[in-house]
Amino acid sequence: VLQILKRYRDLLAVAGLLVVPLAVYVAHARHPGERTTFDRAIVRLARPVERAVGALLAGAMEAWDGTVGLRGAHERARELAARVDGLELDRVELAEVRRENERLRGLLGFAARSLDRPWVGARVVGVRLDPKGLQLLTVDRGADDGLARMMPVVASGGVVGRVHAVFGGSAEVLALTDRNSSIAVRVDRTRTRANVRGAGDPSLCRLDHALRVDDVVEGDLVVTSGTDGVFPRGLPVGRVQGLRKGGQGLYQRADVAPAVDVTRVEEVLVLLSAREGAAASRLDAP
Amino acid sequence: VSARRAIAAALLALALAGAQSAALRLAGGGRWPLALPVVVVIWLGLEADLVEGAAGAAAVGWILDALAGGPVGLLASLAVAVFLLARRARGALALQGAPGFAAQAAAGTFLLGLGAVLLTRAAAAPGSAPPLAILRRVALEAALTGLAAAPLHAPLRWLGRRLEREPEAAWPGGLS
Numbered sequence: 001v002l003q004i005l006k007r008y009r010d011l012l013a014v015a016g017l018l019v020v021p022l023a024v025y026v027a028h029a030r031h032p033g034e035r036t037t038f039d040r041a042i043v044r045l046a047r048p049v050e051r052a053v054g055a056l057l058a059g060a061m062e063a064w065d066g067t068v069g070l071r072g073a074h075e076r077a078r079e080l081a082a083r084v085d086g087l088e089l090d091r092v093e094l095a096e097v098r099r100e101n102e103r104l105r106g107l108l109g110f111a112a113r114s115l116d117r118p119w120v121g122a123r124v125v126g127v128r129l130d131p132k133g134l135q136l137l138t139v140d141r142g143a144d145d146g147l148a149r150m151m152p153v154v155a156s157g158g159v160v161g162r163v164h165a166v167f168g169g170s171a172e173v174l175a176l177t178d179r180n181s182s183i184a185v186r187v188d189r190t191r192t193r194a195n196v197r198g199a200g201d202p203s204l205c206r207l208d209h210a211l212r213v214d215d216v217v218e219g220d221l222v223v224t225s226g227t228d229g230v231f232p233r234g235l236p237v238g239r240v241q242g243l244r245k246g247g248q249g250l251y252q253r254a255d256v257a258p259a260v261d262v263t264r265v266e267e268v269l270v271l272l273s274a275r276e277g278a279a280a281s282r283l284d285a286p
Numbered sequence: 287v288s289a290r291r292a293i294a295a296a297l298l299a300l301a302l303a304g305a306q307s308a309a310l311r312l313a314g315g316g317r318w319p320l321a322l323p324v325v326v327v328i329w330l331g332l333e334a335d336l337v338e339g340a341a342g343a344a345a346v347g348w349i350l351d352a353l354a355g356g357p358v359g360l361l362a363s364l365a366v367a368v369f370l371l372a373r374r375a376r377g378a379l380a381l382q383g384a385p386g387f388a389a390q391a392a393a394g395t396f397l398l399g400l401g402a403v404l405l406t407r408a409a410a411a412p413g414s415a416p417p418l419a420i421l422r423r424v425a426l427e428a429a430l431t432g433l434a435a436a437p438l439h440a441p442l443r444w445l446g447r448r449l450e451r452e453p454e455a456a457w458p459g460g461l462s
Binding site: 010013014017018019020021022023024025026028029030035036038039040042043045046047048049050051052053054056057058061 | 309
């Protein structure tokens with residue numbers, strides 16, 4: 001028997017390795033229990049390898065994402081940058097629209113509050129405040145919209161000027177700061193009469209024909225008197241500053257800071273006079 | 287009989303099982319089945335002596351059992367059976383190089399899975415028996431394991447040479 005065992009020991013060992021585990025399995029197959037200490041040790045041995053390989057693979061994937069995938073990231077970054085630029089442009093446009101809306105609201109409020117004549121809203125599309133020539137603003141409304149020469153042009157702050165020339169779809173406005181502009185005014189506080197004449201400087205006008213004896217002080221609001229046949233009465237023109245009363249002469253001299261900054265005005269109202277406007281339109285239209 | 291291959295096989299199976307677990311978690315979250323330790327059983331079948339290889343295969347199978355968390359013994363026994371088949375095939379089939387090794391690994395994985403399903407159905411409680419439809423996944427596991435076995439061929443062959451006690455018999459005749 002010993003010789004037989006010796007002769008077939010390899011086969012018996014293999015048969016044992018084949019059958020014993022199977023028997024163990026069959027014995028426990030219907031009643032599986034917890035892992036044995038030995039089996040738990042095997043699992044514990046596998047865990048460090050699992051963690052190490054996991055960390056290695058994760059690192060490799062991160063490296064892949066950070067290097068090879070960087071090209072895609074650059075393209076994505078460019079796309080996002082372009083999108084941010086577009087959004088920034090939209091934001092600026094929205095802010096602009098909001099400011100414009102506020103200006104238009106002010107203009108409409110001014111029209112409803114102060115004007116008893118029909119009017120046409122217009123947008124300033126060109127500015128030529130040439131110190132050597134006329135100080136003109138170009139608006140996008142013209143004879144086709146009922147505009148005519150000499151029609152007053154106002155903004156929510158006050159007087160801007162008057163229509164100087166009209167074309168089919170546009171018109172030129174002579175700013176109140178032009179040297180050729182003269183507006184009949186009153187000092188709002190004392191009702192003193194005078195004229196405001198342009199000085200060729202967009203930020204300055206002159207107060208003309210204010211008698212030396214009249215009560216005028218710096219800071220007085222000057223409004224249209226309505227006596228020049230162009231502007232209706234009561235529209236703000238500017239504020240008195242740089243008052244100079246000489247020792248002699250009939251008039252006192254002063255500067256007037258325009259109520260409307262003609263360099264910044266963007267929307268205006270043109271006050272219509274139906275009969276005169278129609279006649280002027282026929283004459284001035286190209 | 288040397289135990290070096292058996293010990294090396296057990297350690298290798300542990301390493302491959304850990305690597306497989308980590309890799310499958312990162313690649314698909316376990317969607318793809320894989321049985322890399324079975325590749326070690328095939329390697330034993332190609333290189334090891336009978337008892338040494340059977341012992342190594344049993345160790346690998348036991349590791350698979352322990353990691354699977356079910357009743358132990360089933361995969362240990364089946365791994366020994368797969369080893370014996372691989373050992374039998376190394377002389378009968380003219381499979382060479384990495385493709386041959388991959389084909390044997392795929393076949394071994396499928397046989398291991400098939401045996402496990404059938405024996406579990408026979409031995410386990412009726413409610414816990416796996417359906418035969420799971421054989422599709424076993425086939426997928428076999429195919430993927432075969433694919434993964436091809437790049438392992440060269441390192442395992444190098445390891446076999448290092449463990450070889452007799453340099454003149456570096457690789458079994460049918461596959462060299």
